[in-house]
Amino acid sequence: MASPSVENKAAPGAPFYTPAQEPPAGTALDPATAPTLFQPLKIRDLILPNRFVVSPMCQYSAHDGHLTDWHFAHLSKYAIHGVGLTIVEATSVLPNGRITPQDSGLWQDSQIPPLKRIVEFFHSQGQKVGIQLGHAGRKASTLAPWLGHHGTVASKEHGGWGDNVWSASGIPVADDKYAKPKAATLEDIKELVQGFRDAARRALEAGFDTIEIHGAHGYLITEFLSPVTNKRTDAYGGDFEGRTRLLFEAIAAVREVIPASMPLLLRISVTEWMEHTGEPSWTVEDSIRLAKLLPAAGVDLLDASSAGNSEDQKIDVHPYYQIDLAGKIREALRKEGINLLIGAVGFITNAEMARSIVQEGKKEATGSTGHDAVEETAEALATLPRLMSAQQLGVEVKWPNQYHRAGWKKGEKL
Template sequence: MSPIKNEGAPNSPYFTPAQDPPAGTALDPATAPTLFQPLKIRGMTLQNRFAVSPMCQYSADNGHLTDWHFAHLSQFIIRGAGLTIVEATSVTPNGRISPEDSGLWQDSQIAPLKRIADFAHAQGQKLGVQLDHAGRKASTLAPWLVTSRNTPRLASEAARGWPDDIWAASAISYADGYPDPRAMTLEEIASLVGAWRDAARRALAAGVDCIEIHGAHGYLISGFLSPQTNRRTDAYGGSFENRTRLLFEVIAAVREVVPADFPLLLRISATEWMEHLGPDQPTWDLAESVRLAKLLPAAGVDLLDVSSGGLQAGQRIHLHPYYQINLAGEIRAAIAKEGLNLLIGAVGMVTDAEMARSIVQESGRAATSGDADRAVEIAAEDAAGQVTYADLVLVGRQFLREPEFPLRVAQQLGVEVKWPVQYHRAGWPKGAKI
C-alpha cells in the first residue's frame, strides 16, 4: 500500500500542495453549465470560462512588477479563475500609460513576471500577459491623482513622464490636459513591431501561457485603426487595409516567436461610439470590427476580446448591462455564419452569477448540478433560441470586489467546484444562500 502523503505540485520551484484538480473545476462536469465547462484555446485548456481582465495597478518600478502585483494577482489565481491576465505591459518605455506601468522592454523585467507565472502553475492555473503601447494616451498620471476635470493628466518630466516623446498614428491629442503626440515615422513603426516581437520572447521566457495584444481603448494600435485618429497618407493610413496594417504586422511578429500551440488573444474596441458624427465622418464601428474579426483566424489570433470605446473623448456610450456583451454576440454570430474558428471573449459590467452564466451558455447544456427548476428554465430558453454571446467571460472590477467570484458564482448556480486544498474547510454548505 502506498503511503498517504501531502504531494507537492509538480515542477514548482518550492513545496506547495498539489491542486488536483485546480480550484474552480466543476466536480461533475457533465451536469455543469457552460460557464464551468473547460475551454481549449490552442494548446491551453482552462477549467472554466472565467478570466481576470487586465487591470492597471500603476504600481510598477520602472516597468518591473512588484510584490503588490504578486499579491494582487495571486488572490484570483488561488480562487479559481481559469485565466488571469497581467495588466497592460508596455513593449517600450514610452509606451507606458503611466510612469508606474508594467513593461517587458528589457530582460530584467522577466523575473518578476516569472515569479507570478510559477505561482500560477503551481496552483494548476494559467497566466497571460497583455502587451501594449499606449500611443497618444501615454505619459499620464495614475487616475487617483486626477482629482478634478481641471487637473492635467499629463505626467511631466518631474513626475517621471516623457511628455516630449509621445507616439501616435497622427499628431492629434486625445483631449485637453493630455500630451501632444507626434506622428510616428516609418522607422519608428518598424522598431515598434520589433519591440513587440522582443516583448513576446520575454513573455515566453517568463513562462506565461498566452499573450493578449492590446488593440483597444485609444492606445496606439486602436489609434491606427480609427479613421478619426489616423490621418496618415502613407501605407499605414487611409483604407481599411492600411489602417489595420500595423496590427497585422504586430500579430505576425508575435506569432513568429511563439510556439505553434501557443494561444494569441486580441482586445479591440468594437466601436468608438462616435456614430453621432454622421456619415460624412467615418469612425471605427461594429461593421469594421466584424470585417477585422473575419481576418483574424488566418492571421493566427485564437480569441477576440471584445471591449469598446476609449478612442475619443467625445464618445457617446449607450450604457446598459449588456452594452458590450451585445457587441461580442454580434461579432460571434457573424464569425459563426462564416464557419470561422475564432473564439470570442466578452467583458464589461459582469457582476452576478446569472449574467455570467447567460453570456457563455450553449444550447443543450444543463444549467446546474442537481437544480431541476433551473434545468427546466434552460430547456425553455433552448426552445426559444438560446443566445450564446461569447466563449469566455472577462471580469475586472467584480474581481476586485470579490476575488472569490468564480467560487461564489458556482455556489449561486448550484455547481459544486473544487476549492484550494488549503481552504477545504471554507466551502459554503450546499444550498446556502450567499
C-alpha cells in the same frame, strides 16, 4: 497494524513547497452536469478549467516597468480563487508606451524575473496566466489617476516623456490635457513591431501560457485603426487595409515568436461610439470585417470591448451594451462558418448573468433592460467571483486544498 503512509504531494515543478491542487481550484467536480460557464475550454493546447477570465487591471505601481510585491499580492489571489485564466495588466513593449511612469513593462530582460515569480505561483496552483502587451500611444506619459485629473501629463521631473509621445497622427486626445503626440515615423513603427516581438520572447521566458495584444481603448493600435485619429497618407493610413496594417504586423511579430501550441488573444474596441458625428469612425461593421481575417493571421480569441478613443464618444450604456457587441460579431462569424472564439466583457456582475452569456446553444432575454437577447456562445468568457458564482449556480467545484473546510454546502444560502 501500521497505518498506511499518506503523502501530502507537492506541486510538480514548483520552486517551493505547496500541495498539488489536483484538480485545480474552480474545476467543476461533475463537468457533464455543469453549465457551460464551468466546463473546460481548449484553445490550441491551452486548457482552461472554466470560462472565467480576470481582465488586465492597470495598477500604476511598477518600478521602471518592473512589477513588485504589490502585483504579486494583487494577482496571486486569483490563482487560489479558481479563475480559468488571469491576464496580467497592460504591459508596454517600449518605455514610451506606458500610460504612466509606473506602468508595467517588458522592454528589457531585467523585467522578466518579477513576472516569472507570478507565473510560477500560478502554475504551482495548477492555474493559467497570460499577459497583455501594448503601447499607450497618445495616452502615454500621464500621472496615475489618483494624482490629478484623468490625462494630466507627467512632467520629466516625475518620470514623464511628454516630448516623445507617439500616435498615428499628431492629433491630441484633448487640448487641455494629455501630451501633444507626434505622428509615428516609419522607423518608429519598425521599432514598435520589434518591441512586440521582443516582449513576446520575454513573456515566453517568464513562462506565460498566453499573450493578448492590446488594440483597444484608444491606445496606439486603436489610433491606427480609427479614421478619427489616423489621417496618414502612407501605407499605414487611408483605407481599411492601411489602417489595420500595424495591427497585423504586430500579430505576425508575436505569432512568429510564440509556439504553434500557444493561443494568441486580441482585445479591440468594437466601436468608438462616434457614429453620431456623421464622420468616419471605427464601427461594429469594421470589427466584423477585421474579425473575419483574424483566424488566418493566427489570432484565436477576440476580446470584445469598446470606446476609449475620443472624449466625444456617446455610449449607449446598459448592462449588456458590451456583450451585445460581442454577440453581433459572433453571429456574423457563425453565418460564414468562421471559427473564432469571442470574449464578452463589462458589467457581468452576477452569477446568473455570467451563466446565461456563455450557455451553449441557448438564448436568454436580457430581462428588464428591454434590449435584444444576448448571443450566447460556448466561447464567451466572463469575469466574476468564481467560487461564489459556483455556489449560486449550484455547481460543486474544487476548492484549494488549504481551504477545503471553508466551502459552502450545496444549497446553502450566502
